[in-house]
Amino acid sequence: QVQLQESGPGLVRPSQTLSLTCSVSGDSLTSGSSYWSWIRQPAGKGLEWIGRSHFSGSTSSNPSLKSRVTISLDTSKNQFSLKLNSVTAADTAVYYCAREFEGRDSNGYSAVLTDYWGQGVLVAVSS
Amino acid sequence: QTVVTQEPSLTVSPGGTVTLSCAASSGVVTSDFFPNWFQQKPGQAPRPLIYSTTNKHSWTPDRFSGSLLGDKAALTLSGAQPDDEADYYCLLYFGGSRVFGGGTKLTVL
Numbered sequence: 001q002v003q004l005q006e007s008g009p010g011l012v013r014p015s016q017t018l019s020l021t022c023s024v025s026g027d028s029l030t031s032g033s034s035y036w037s038w039i040r041q042p043a044g045k046g047l048e049w050i051g052r053s054h055f056s057g058s059t060s061s062n063p064s065l066k067s068r069v070t071i072s073l074d075t076s077k078n079q080f081s082l083k084l085n086s087v088t089a090a091d092t093a094v095y096y097c098a099r100e101f102e103g104r105d106s107n108g109y110s111a112v113l114t115d116y117w118g119q120g121v122l123v124a125v126s127s
Numbered sequence: 128q129t130v131v132t133q134e135p136s137l138t139v140s141p142g143g144t145v146t147l148s149c150a151a152s153s154g155v156v157t158s159d160f161f162p163n164w165f166q167q168k169p170g171q172a173p174r175p176l177i178y179s180t181t182n183k184h185s186w187t188p189d190r191f192s193g194s195l196l197g198d199k200a201a202l203t204l205s206g207a208q209p210d211d212e213a214d215y216y217c218l219l220y221f222g223g224s225r226v227f228g229g230g231t232k233l234t235v236l
């Protein structure tokens with residue numbers, strides 16, 4: 001059973017850097033089929049994909065956030081992190097970490113699934 | 128960036144059938160976008176239901192199914208139960224990027 005758990009400050013000052021960590025159990029960050037993702041959700045609004053990273057060094061992120069986002073992996077601790085710089089009130093949200101898995105379905109066709117999520121952590125940006 | 132659109136809200140009667148759709152501004156949604164569907168209840172993390180268009184997770188109730196309908200991805204709920212009242216989100220995979228739909232608030236009434 002794969003489990004993910006977010007941790008980090010619940011309050012960040014405007015213009016500062018938001019930093020969160022996701023601890024993973026039940027899977028290895030060095031698994032070739034797993035990508036490690038961040039997703040957020042402002043209160044009362046929908047989900048927004050932030051980005052993902054693979055232990056090979058491959059990363060991708062939402063074009064609307066790209067210049068502010070860094071996702072990195074610490075394989076020694078089996079944790080990955082999110083850094084979002086120059087935050088504003090618009091970055092206030094519940095932040096989720098999740099696993100994205102690339103494999104095959106029961107028919108042998110390529111499959112991509114975001115299958116395991118953390119419980120989420122609320123981060124408020126306020127002075 | 129591609130915009131993914133879902134119905135803002137739908138209502139279904141208990142025991143009834145409802146289909147939620149997921150459209151892309153870039154054009155036809157195909158299996159190459161690996162549509163995923165999630166259910167979210169208040170205060171909870173999203174719960175995966177469907178992946179890669181039609182595949183169910185081991186925990187997905189049989190009454191949920193995924194498909195492609197016309198130029199969209201679709202989630203069909205057959206035999207709705209009160210516990211199915213929730214927000215539902217689709218997720219499309221565009222190469223290295225991913226885009227969520229705006230979500231559908233499903234009421235069972």
